[in-house]
Amino acid sequence: MTTTEETIVGSGADEAVGVFNQPASPVASPLRTLLDPRLWLASGGGRTIPLLLAMVVMWIAFDIDSGGVYFGSQNITNILVYTSLYGIVAIGVVIVLLLGEIDLSLGSLVGLAGCSAALVMVEWVPTAPQFVQMLVGVAVSLAVGIACGAFQGFWIALAKVPSFVVSLAGLLAFSGISLVITNSQTVVITSDYFNAFGSTSTSAFDGGYLPTLVGKGTNPLHLSVGMIVAIVIGIGYAVILLLNRRSRRANGLPTRGVGLLVLQALAVLIPSVVLADFLDRYQGLPLPVFIMIVLLIVIAYVLRRTRFGRHIYSTGGNAEAARRAGISVTRVRWSAFILSGLMAGIVGVIFMARNASASAGAVDPSFLLLCIASAVIGGTSLFGGRGSVWSALTGALLLASLQTGMTLLLAGSTNAQYYQYIVEGAILLGAVWLDTYSRKRVVVDRGG
Amino acid sequence: MISPEPAAPPDPVAERKPFLRVESISKHFGNVQALKDVNFEAYLGEVVALVGDNGAGKSTLVKILSGTETASSGTIYVEDREVHFRSPRDANAEGIETVYQDLALCDNLDVVANLFLGREETPAPLPGAPLGEAQMEKRSKSVLDTLHIRIPSVRTAVGALSGGQRQSIAVGRAVLWGSRLVLLDEPTAALGVAQQREVLALVRRLREQGLGVVVISHNLQQVFDVADRLVVLRLGQVAANVMRSDVSTEDVVGYITGAQTVTTAAYA
Secondary structure (H helix, E strand, C coil): CCHHHHCCCCHHHCCCCCCCCCCCCCCCCHHHHHHCHHHHHHCHHHHHHHHHHHHHHHHHHHHHHCCCCCCCHHHHHHHHHHHHHHHHHHHHHHHHHHCCCCCCCHHHHHHHHHHHHHHHHHHCCCCCCHHHHHHHHHHHHHHHHHHHHHHHHHHHHHCCCCHHHHHHHHHHHHHHHHHHHHCCCCEECCCHHHHHHHCCCCCCHHHHECCEEECCCCCCCCEEHHHHHHHHHHHHHHHHHHHHHHHHHHCCCCCCCHHHHHHHHHHHHHHHHHHHHHHHHHCCCEHHHHHHHHHHHHHHHHHHHCHHHHHHHHHHHCHHHHHHCCCCHHHHHHHHHHHHHHHHHHHHHHHHHHHCEECCCCCCHHHHHHHHHHHHHCCCCCCCCCCCHHHHHHHHHHHHHHHHHHHHHCCCCCCHHHHHHHHHHHHHHHHHHHHHHHHHHHHHHHHC | CCCCCCCCCCCCCCCCCCCEEEEEEEEEECCEEEEEEEEEEECCCCEEEEEECCCCCHHHHHHHHHCCCCCCEEEEEECCEEECCCCHHHHHHCCEEEECCCCCCCCCCEHHHHHCCCCCCCCCCCCCCCCCHHHHHHHHHHHHHHCCCCCCCCCCEHHHCCHHHHHHHHHHHHHHCCCCEEEEECCCCCCCHHHHHHHHHHHHHHHHCCCEEEEECCCHHHHHHHCCEEEEEECCEEEEEEEHHHCCHHHHHHHHHCCCCCCCCCCC
């Protein structure tokens, strides 16, 4: 191998997850992107860097203010469980936003799916073993999510009713159905296995955490399932990078150096392992967080690496062009709403399991708006075609960190929640302003 | 001035067989007759310009040729076979690709993704298989090289390219898909002078490579610059079908406005 082949040829030679939706300057090297704030704004993916910096500052401030409680492994665990609630719904929101559509019903769909699951467990299979109850409950919640997503998708994709209206109707109707079927009562969930999905079980699935296998979590030298997950993620990422590189070389395309590739892999591996160790000091990787990680990876793959994902981006970017290229825009739209419904069904399980009970009012109306905010703050455009599932993660992490921090900070204050709304509002406005600003830049780029 | 009407109009390209031939195509939208008994043919290695005033039926004809609209009556032949275009896919299958005026590009996707839009390649023929990004990138580069299309990187988002580059990408996509006849709808309408020249050069390159090209244009100067043959539509009918070398700009303006007529009804 010669040194010429190892040279980075612009961002175009990017061999990683693909930069096809980042209209950054064509000559920007990764380093330049990092150093030039204007490029952060211009490239949707670059939003992550300033966001992470802001988050670190916020974390440190909360930690100092709380006297070290904030960075405690219990609090980190807490933050991540909240992140999973927002994050998984936000994955659904991202899929829908990529199409340039909106789904306002996901919050009340979480409620409906969870209530249906709880009711079926209590009324249809009350005498079944707890594990079987759990299976039934999970199946019901997912099925309700998928069915409602498919129903709304039908009206949006085939009947061509604007998604805003359809999902607004869904928001109202699903809350109504939840209230009717539960008689506006709270249904107590007794299946310990079900509650494990909210990390609130007493014994099932190690209390809803991935178990430690060797040694104690507090000992640096230990092995837990969470740790294995972290290592698999790091190694898996390295393998994907290597495979991409090989396939590019096989096709005679320029590739980046192996050194950079190793750095990239380490940048994923080390934080994952450190985080896993941190979580093991409390009770391990929480089950809902594990579910979120799996979903993030699967959906990231689907969106970035498969034809279906490409069709979602193209439909969101230019639906007419996609249609003329032979893409069934109707099917893409319908599938997207089924997927977002599925995400709501998954969160239906986690949300109600967390409370070990289900009620129509459990899901606050602000929940969905915060999930949409997560996606948008993370960098997914409201105008369609730009964004990624990772924005669901960063946005949800930011909001969950903020929420946990402000609850700690203002524990005595009755107004804690209200202050929180104000700050969240400010962050959302700032993030959308960034989105509008970066759109303008793209247009300017074309003129030049 | 009335030009003499020849008794037996000569077939402009008699010695060759047309790649595409349409016979007495009519199209009406409700009461509006957009096309009436239109005959039209396109040859490989030839640039034919479709000109006419607004509402003359140019776009409707191209839509029928590209499969986006179906004719109310009439027949389409590809290499003497009768074909039926129910969707753009059917036309594509016959080697006919259309570059629309709006280019039908996704600004949020990069050049490779746009070139392969709707026809993404996956090495493993399984549902959910990963896209063959490297293979697609390689093929993208090679087709752009063949057509001398220069862009900063095939991984640039199309939204960040210039108008001429975007037009070239749209044409490149048609060529990539093994097109034999490219339909260009107002390819230079939204471009600056330098970029117009770039695109016209590209059109000539398509002809040199043996492709047939149908260009719709308002710009008569460009039509004379690039076309071998001109078909003038007026009020949904063919007003003239002439070789460029046989006519002047004034003649063509005459055909367009109806001030001048020729009978070229080769199939009438």
